Amino acid sequence: MELPVINTNAPSEVYEDPLDLMDEIEVLKKERDASILAHFYVDGDLQDIADFTGDSLKLARDATQVKTSTIVFCGVHFMGESAKILSPEKRVLMPDLHAGCSLAESCPADRLAAYQAELRAKGHDFQTVAYINTTAAVKSLCDWIVTSGNAREIIDRVPADKQILFVPDQHLGRYLSSVTGRPMILWPGSCMVHEVFSVQDLLRAKRNHPGSLVMAHPECPANILEVSDIIGGTEKMRKYVASVTEPKTFLVATEANMIHPLKKLAPQHEYIPVPGIMTSTGETCACNRCPHMALNTLQKVRDCLKYSRPEIVWQPYFSQAQDVLKRSLLQ
Ligand code: SF4
Numbered sequence: 001m002e003l004p005v006i007n008t009n010a011p012s013e014v015y016e017d018p019l020d021l022m023d024e025i026e027v028l029k030k031e032r033d034a035s036i037l038a039h040f041y042v043d044g045d046l047q048d049i050a051d052f053t054g055d056s057l058k059l060a061r062d063a064t065q066v067k068t069s070t071i072v073f074c075g076v077h078f079m080g081e082s083a084k085i086l087s088p089e090k091r092v093l094m095p096d097l098h099a100g101c102s103l104a105e106s107c108p109a110d111r112l113a114a115y116q117a118e119l120r121a122k123g124h125d126f127q128t129v130a131y132i133n134t135t136a137a138v139k140s141l142c143d144w145i146v147t148s149g150n151a152r153e154i155i156d157r158v159p160a161d162k163q164i165l166f167v168p169d170q171h172l173g174r175y176l177s178s179v180t181g182r183p184m185i186l187w188p189g190s191c192m193v194h195e196v197f198s199v200q201d202l203l204r205a206k207r208n209h210p211g212s213l214v215m216a217h218p219e220c221p222a223n224i225l226e227v228s229d230i231i232g233g234t235e236k237m238r239k240y241v242a243s244v245t246e247p248k249t250f251l252v253a254t255e256a257n258m259i260h261p262l263k264k265l266a267p268q269h270e271y272i273p274v275p276g277i278m279t280s281t282g283e284t285c286a287c288n289r290c291p292h293m294a295l296n297t298l299q300k301v302r303d304c305l306k307y308s309r310p311e312i313v314w315q316p317y318f319s320q321a322q323d324v325l326k327r328s329l330l331q
Contacts, residue, residue, distance in 0.1 A: 102192040
């Protein structure tokens with residue numbers, strides 16, 4: 001039977017009621033024996049219908065616990081790859097295979113391999129530590145994978161006599177170097193969302209909300225981290241707001257959809273997204289929404305369940321990436 005062609009780039013022309021779509025997805029999930037995993041940066045509607053929500057680390061671990069034969073991964077491409085690598089026997093579908101990641105794309109595997117060879121030729125004795133936001137091809141070239149949730153613990157496992165090459169996020173690497181005291185060779189990559197937060201707007205928001213606390217993801221540049229009260233990945237943010245009973249105002253410097261799970265967990269607080277700036281003009285904008293995560297929609301989840309595609313297909317380099325991922329995230 002010929003499968004219909006799905007244009008994964010174009011949003012559906014026809015408006016469909018979100019509640020009808022959710023009902024349809026529920027039925028298809030059962031028919032296809034599927035579970036939905038959703039990252040905290042996708043739309044709240046998708047988080048609400050998911051069987052598992054979380055950050056990259058939690059979702060990678062959840063993928064190994066899923067009982068169904070199919071996983072629908074609402075997130076970006078490298079996350080779907082990690083789910084497939086850690087659960088090769090499962091079919092891993094993604095609502096849109098074009099959902100990439102500017103940070104992962106800032107470190108292509110061929111350029112990393114060439115840089116590693118250059119460092120070795122100059123006599124550097126190092127291990128490569130990669131943030132999880134990397135392609136599987138890059139992971140296969142690395143010794144360790146970290147997330148914002150486990151980075152300190154993994155960096156402690158790198159032998160003290162080895163240098164560290166940290167890829168791809170220079171801001172996270174700089175922050176980790178400062179908290180662990182380990183010097184690092186930094187790859188000059190960054191995330192387009194966390195790169196654009198405006199420190200001027202953040203300070204203005206702080207003045208307008210006396211007593212507020214700034215919560216920032218360590219992917220933010222140093223000038224944002226310097227004025228932040230809480231620095232941590234999405235799980236740390238959740239734990240922090242849940243631990244504070246007295247209502248507070250939090251200024252949140254990460255992808256704006258993160259406010260959805262924070263509100264659900266600790267509704268007593270007010271959460272204000274920190275605006276981004278357009279780097280070319282200096283104007284404030286809504287750049288704190290990740291355009292790649294935004295490619296995940298209810299329609300596309302329904303379609304990928306209906307047609308069982310697009311699918312993450314096993315690649316030869318996944319085996320090497322699997323060793324690194326298991327050693328780093330599951331042991
Ligand atoms: S928010 Fe940044 S790091 Fe996260 S998926 Fe989007 S581009 Fe990648």
